Amino acid sequence: MNIEGVLSWAVFDDVSPNLDLKGLLNSSHGANQNLSITADFDEQVAEEELLSRFMNNVFIYNPVLEEAKIHRYMRDARFNGIGWDAQSCLLLLIYALGSLGPFENGTQPDASSFRSSPQFRQSESYFSAAQKRMGHLLCRTGVLEAQCFFLAGVYLMATLRPMEAWKMFVQALACCQAFYTEKESPEADREGIEQKLRQSIYWTCFKSELELRLELNVSETSIWDLTYPAFFPSPPEGxxxxxxxxxxxxxxxxxxxxxxxxxxxxxxxxxxxxxxxxxxxxxxxxxxxxxxxxxxxxxxxxxxxxxxxxxxxxxxxxxxxxxxxxxxxxxxxxxxxxxxxxxxxxxxxxxxxTNDTMDAFVHKALVVCVERIEKNEQGFFYRHHGTWLMLRSCTRSAFVLLAAARLEKLTLLMPDRWRQAVEKVVDMLRFWRRESRDVEDRLRLVETLLAGLTFNDPRAL
Missing domain, CATH: 1.20.58 (Methane Monooxygenase Hydroxylase; Chain G, domain 1)
Incomplete structure (x- = not known):
């Protein structure tokens, strides 16, 4: 159920689509690679401001940290400086994500202009410093280590590096898998703060890794493991x-x-x-x-x-x-x-x-494609954890609509405004095209398919 699966349908054979997503990602533009980043942080950007941006733009969607602990880590860093431990790594990742926000890019001609901004270089400086500390975390399996790898994945997703982000989510999930033994179940010590943090980071890592795994199709030899933890995380105190x-x-x-x-x-x-x-x-x-x-x-x-x-x-x-x-x-x-x-x-x-039942479900499937594009339109030009996944899901919907539009037998099942929805996807992909090679490739293909269709159906308008 990803773009490459849709493009493998016979209806697209004549356009010979590129189905090698990993190849496209690995050949992404230089904007994502070979950045000359130093560890010279802009002292004019107050740490409290960066934390505030992080809390407002990242934490509210991923409540996997204790705010009181973050303030304690910041206080320690003021007295002792940034160290080489896990809490320093976490602080640097928080500052990196805080430097990215607010994430709206809609005022720029395209998303790539952000990469030449002081704001981006600042965030990359923090992330580069955090990366240098991650090697010390690889052999540890605590909550703090899981939080670091997870936030690194969030940062990489926000900068449209999904393959690298998936590796971070896998490492974060590996830390979480080591939390529990057969004798120590998630039901134990339900009231403990540490236990609640374990539950929260476990679920969040699980969801993030699974979303990317399904999209990147990195599990090709056997059926996907779609099992999930049986428990719901407990709410934090107060x-x-x-x-x-x-x-x-x-x-x-x-x-x-x-x-x-x-x-x-x-x-x-x-x-x-x-x-x-x-x-x-x-x-x-x-x-x-x-x-x-x-x-x-x-x-x-x-x-x-x-x-x-x-x-x-x-x-x-x-x-x-x-x-x-x-x-x-x-x-x-x-x-x-x-x-x-x-x-x-x-x-x-x-x-x-029955034909009626089949037609009803096919029409619903096509309506969902239009709704996905229309309802996501307000977020087309925002940079965040889910930007790349949004690009993928909306583009997949566009390809499904184009596949149906190329088949005469499905003409009467096409929903209203479907062509307008596909054109909105074109605008979205144009904005992000310089961020990642897969975006640029899919843009060209959508434009080619759209130009090759003739429209006599008023519902396409």
Whole structure:
């Protein structure tokens, strides 16, 4: 279920797409490589300001640290200087991420202009210093070490280096896997602060590594391991009002990841595409689970309610992310049907399912593609942990729409505004094209496919 899987469909054979994602990433532009970075930090940028930016732009979506500990590490660094230990490495990563924010790039002609800014060089200086300290962490498996590798992965994702980020998430998850033995389960010492931090970083590393693993297709020899920890992390002590909604968001995101994994397990373990009549029943069950999840949300995270009050910007951002993950789940539900509709030409090869039911699910799959693009549009020009994944998911949706548009039999199932949605993806890819070779390659392909279509359907407008 990634771009390369879609581009391997026979409908795209005539354009000979490049399916070697790893090759494209490894040949990315020099902007990501060979940077001449020194460890000369800009003392004019106050550490407290960098921490504030980190808390507002990174921590609220990944509550895996203790704020009080961070302040203690900062106090130690003021007295003793930046050392070569894990807490110094963590501080440097916090400063690196704080130097990146705020992450909006929409005022620039394209994303690459950011890389020539003092802001970027400052963030790379901090990250380079943190990298030099990571070697000391490799043989340790504590919470602090896991936090360092995770934040390094977040930084690399925000600067569109997904393969390198995945390696960091794998290392962070390896630290987490060593937390528990058979005799020491996650249920033990539930009230301990350290235990709660273990649970939080474990879940966050698991989600981040899995998202990238599925996209990069780095597990090719066997079925993906989609199992997840059985426990929910416990909330930290003394939640303040702002942190409380962040924690509800965190738990809601975990619940959606579980639903998504159940759907993926069904699709790949049960080979649902070989029996779409059975898949139809299962999909209806998944739709009900998604509806139950929506009803379970607290009022502050109601996806349809407007965000008002002092925390409106925060609530809007949290709901924006949840809506994106919910679309992921719907896309997975309907995936077997769009695959069958695009790739099976004759009735004899189509799995047994009524035409009306098949058409309904295919239309839903195509509607999700348009909705994904339209709902993500407000985040097209922001740099953050999920930017590359957003580029990938929206571009995949564009390719699915283009695949269906190239087949006459699916013309009547195309949703409204589908062509306009694809054009929005073109604008998005143009903005980020100089950041990574895969973005530039997919931009050229989308433009080629779009130019080769003739549009007589008013729903494309």
């Amino acid at each position: 939640l303040r009002s702002q942190r409380e909604i962040v924690w509800y968001f965190y738990l809601a995101e975990i619940a959606l990841r579980r639903l998504g994994n159940r759907i993926l397990n069904y699709i790949y373990d049960s080979k649902a595409t070989s029996s779409l009549s059975n898949a139809s029943e299962s999909t209806q069950g998944f739709e009900q689970q998604a509806a139950d999840w929506i009803r379970s949300l607290p009022q502050a995270l109601d996806l349809d309610a407007p965000s008002i009050g002092e925390e409106s910007d925060l609530h809007h951002s949290l709901k924006f992310i949840l809506k994106g993950h919910l679309l992921d789940c719907y896309e997975m539900m309907y995936w077997p049907f769009i695959v069958a509709a695009v790739n099976y030409d004759t009735p004899e090869r189509t799995p047994t399912i």
